[in-house]
Amino acid sequence: MIAWLKAIHVLALIVWCAGLLVLPGLFAQRRRLDVARAAELHRFTRTLYIAITSPAAFVAVVAGTTLLFMREVFNTWMMLKLVAVGVLVIIHMRAGYLILSVFEPEGNYAPWRRWVMTGVTLAVIGVILVLILDKPAIEHGALPSWLREPGGLQSLVETIRPIP
Numbered sequence: 001m002i003a004w005l006k007a008i009h010v011l012a013l014i015v016w017c018a019g020l021l022v023l024p025g026l027f028a029q030r031r032r033l034d035v036a037r038a039a040e041l042h043r044f045t046r047t048l049y050i051a052i053t054s055p056a057a058f059v060a061v062v063a064g065t066t067l068l069f070m071r072e073v074f075n076t077w078m079m080l081k082l083v084a085v086g087v088l089v090i091i092h093m094r095a096g097y098l099i100l101s102v103f104e105p106e107g108n109y110a111p112w113r114r115w116v117m118t119g120v121t122l123a124v125i126g127v128i129l130v131l132i133l134d135k136p137a138i139e140h141g142a143l144p145s146w147l148r149e150p151g152g153l154q155s156l157v158e159t160i161r162p163i164p
């Protein structure tokens, strides 16, 4: 059962990550196309995001969360992996927003953004893979206190929030 779940997890995250890596390239095509071709590209990009990448993300997260409880791997590297997965989810949501804005008549996506986005996404995926495959023995106490204490993140946000 665990082997099957892990296989589903890995297959789904391959599709998810591939989608996240392809999307910036599609956004970058936008500026070279006329209105009719841009509408076609918009339809293709939306379908890729809604019908393939997002369901794959959902399956990867549900299978991963089930594995988490079945394998009881509540340790530091897993918590750090979950922080990195949170960044991947933010990248995913940002891509969804860009599908709406880049294909507007006045929408634009500068070529350098494609390489920055691809680089950041690759770096986050790399961090996740190193954490899950190496399973480094990180001491709990080595983490900053806002990552260890309940409510710590809230107090960090309050500390860095600018004074009105």
Ligand code: HEM
Residues within 6 Å of the ligand: 006, 009, 010, 013, 017, 060, 061, 062, 063, 064, 065, 066, 067, 068, 069, 071, 073, 085, 088, 125, 128, 129, 132, 133
């Ligand atoms: C909410 C999201 C996720 C959760 C809760 C989660 C949780 C887990 C758990 C519990 C395992 C089994 C670990 C073990 O058997 O020792 C696992 C395996 C794995 N995960 Fe995730 N995961 C998530 C997302 C991801 C993402 C986004 C990636 C890669 C980009 C990833 C890559 C992997 C890989 C490669 C394995 C197999 C590792 C092995 O068998 O040694 N996971 N995940």
